[in-house]
Amino acid sequence: MDLRIATYNVEWFDALFDDAGALFLDGGWSGRRDVTRAQQAKALRHVFRALDADAALVVEAPDTGRVRRTGPALEHFAAWAGLRARRAVIGFANDTQQEIALLFDPERLGALHDPSEAGDVPRFDDAFDIDLDIDDTPDRVVFSKPPLELKVTAGGQVIRVIGVHVKSKAPHGAKSEADVLRIAIANRRKQLAQCIWLRRRVVAHLNAAEALIVLGDFNDGPGLDEYEQLFGRSGLEIVLGWGEDTAPALVEPHAKQALSGPTAGRFETARFWQPHEQRYLSALLDYIMVSPDLAKREPIWRIWHPFDDGPCFQDHALREALLTASDHFPVTLDISL
Numbered sequence: 001m002d003l004r005i006a007t008y009n010v011e012w013f014d015a016l017f018d019d020a021g022a023l024f025l026d027g028g029w030s031g032r033r034d035v036t037r038a039q040q041a042k043a044l045r046h047v048f049r050a051l052d053a054d055a056a057l058v059v060e061a062p063d064t065g066r067v068r069r070t071g072p073a074l075e076h077f078a079a080w081a082g083l084r085a086r087r088a089v090i091g092f093a094n095d096t097q098q099e100i101a102l103l104f105d106p107e108r109l110g111a112l113h114d115p116s117e118a119g120d121v122p123r124f125d126d127a128f129d130i131d132l133d134i135d136d137t138p139d140r141v142v143f144s145k146p147p148l149e150l151k152v153t154a155g156g157q158v159i160r161v162i163g164v165h166v167k168s169k170a171p172h173g174a175k176s177e178a179d180v181l182r183i184a185i186a187n188r189r190k191q192l193a194q195c196i197w198l199r200r201r202v203v204a205h206l207n208a209a210e211a212l213i214v215l216g217d218f219n220d221g222p223g224l225d226e227y228e229q230l231f232g233r234s235g236l237e238i239v240l241g242w243g244e245d246t247a248p249a250l251v252e253p254h255a256k257q258a259l260s261g262p263t264a265g266r267f268e269t270a271r272f273w274q275p276h277e278q279r280y281l282s283a284l285l286d287y288i289m290v291s292p293d294l295a296k297r298e299p300i301w302r303i304w305h306p307f308d309d310g311p312c313f314q315d316h317a318l319r320e321a322l323l324t325a326s327d328h329f330p331v332t333l334d335i336s337l
Contacts, residue, residue, distance in 0.1 A: 001155030001337045003109070006051050007163070007215040007286055009059035009270070009328035014097045016041050017062045021073035023080060033273060035324055043324035045081040050318050051304070051330055054108045055152070056085055057163040059217045059286075059328075061101040064093040070101050078103055089113055091148035091163075092125040100148040100163045100216070109154035111161075116149060118204040121197065124149065128197040141193045147216075149201075155337035159294075160205050164216035166194055166235060191219075195235030202239065203247040205291075212291040214239065214250060217328065219285055240289060250289035253301055254331075258284055269303055270328045288333045299335035 012031025016024055024037040032040055048056070062073040074088040085103040091113045093099060104111045117123045124146040129138040148163035198214075205212045218236050233243075237259065241249040254267040269286040288301060306312050306322040306329065313319055322329055 002334065003055070003154055003337060004051070004053045004332055004334050005213065005215070005288065006053040006056040006330050006332045007059065007217070007288055008047075008051075008056055008330040009165075009217045009286060009326060010044060011060060011326040011328065013044075013058065013060050014062045016044075016077075017068065017073045019065075019067045021062070021068050021076055023077060032324075032327070039324055041077075043321040044077075044326075046318065046321035047304075047325050047330065048078075048081055048083055048085075050315075050321075051332060053085055053103075053332060054154075055102055055104040055111065055161075056330075057148075057161075057215050058101045058103060059098070059163070059165045061090070061099040063097040064090065064099055070099045074101055074103055084108075087111075089150065091115065091150075092146040094143075094145050096144055098145060098165065100145060100165055102148065102150060102161075102163060104152075109152055111153075112151045114149055114151035116201070116204075118201070121200045121204060124197075124201075128193065130193050130196060139193070141190055141197065143194060143197075147198060157211065157337050159211045159213060162198070162201070162212070162214045164198065164214060164218060164239075166191060166198075166217070167219045192233075192235050192238065195238040199238050199241060202241065202250065206247040209293075210291075211294050212250070213288065213294065213333070214290075215288040215331075215333075217286050236287070248292045250291060251295035252287050252289040254284060254303065255287055255289075267303055268305060268308065268329075269331060272327055286328055286331050288331055290333070290335075294335065297335055297337070299333050302332045302334070304330040304332065 015031040016037050023041055025041055026038055027036050030037045030040040061070050064070045070090045071088040078086040084105040087106045088101050088103050089111050090099055090101040102111055115123045122128055124143055128141045131138055145165045150161040152159045152161050236255060241247060258266055267284050268282040270283050272281045274281050304312055306319040
């Protein structure tokens with residue numbers, strides 16, 4: 001059985017839906033710069049149709065609130081867009097207006113929210129105690145966006161899937177450069193603690209010999225900011241488990257090349273406009289990591305970058321849709337089970 005799995009951070013997808021979960025298809029502004037809601041919705045329809053994924057992790061999915069629900073909103077979008085991946089599942093809702101959800105084709109696979117805990121590794125909607133600053137006093141860490149844990153069944157095989165949106169907050173409330181440094185370091189330390197928490201869950205699955213896929217937006221990577229050198233490793237390396245002997249490392253070729261050295265050719269999955277510099281900043285933030293047993297099946301990874309991916313660049317309509325739909329680009333994994 002051949003499967004295509006995708007991860008896609010859709011910038012402010014939430015802004016395209018009314019309180020009842022219906023799409024805005026009008027000239028009102030979306031959450032994207034100089035893009036209307038109709039333009040973004042139609043661009044997303046084009047991109048999702050081109051992906052034609054059996055399962056797509058949607059990062060920054062529409063919010064679950066007092067009235068609206070993420071699942072029905074995404075399923076409404078899938079029906080309007082004519083997608084095979086028309087069933088939605090989410091995990092623990094959060095209060096950031098950026099949910100983590102999976103759209104999937106129910107005729108090809110099954111997906112069930114299946115949170116777990118193991119020993120001293122709590123569920124992701126709980127709190128994790130860890131000494132962040134080596135003062136012998138545990139610090140309590142929580143996820144603002146609890147990772148989505150799924151039990152996926154496809155082709156007679158069970159795969160554990162963890163969808164992630166890890167984010168280090170900006171230094172809000174800073175009144176001086178010293179405040180900026182202090183808050184930024186504290187936020188970065190918290191992000192690394194979340195990655196340690198996630199890695200321990202990964203280790204539990206690997207030690208249980210379970211096939212595993214970890215995917216999403218990690219807002220992290222080699223050389224991403226000046227704090228990586230301060231802490232020794234990026235959160236990405238922690239989740240992958242590279243340099244550890246507690247369990248096998250996860251496999252992700254884009255991360256591997258980026259971590260091979262500062263002069264290595266770089267992949268990019270996101271592109272952000274810098275108004276003060278009048279230019280774009282590109283970064284590798286989105287990944288699909290797989291357990292060694294799945295890597296042996298020789299899956300194919302692809303970043304749907306409008307300029308770097310040949311077929312995307314040559315398809316003018318798709319290229320423009322990718323640029324209009326989001327500031328991130330999809331990543332796909334094609335695998336045979």
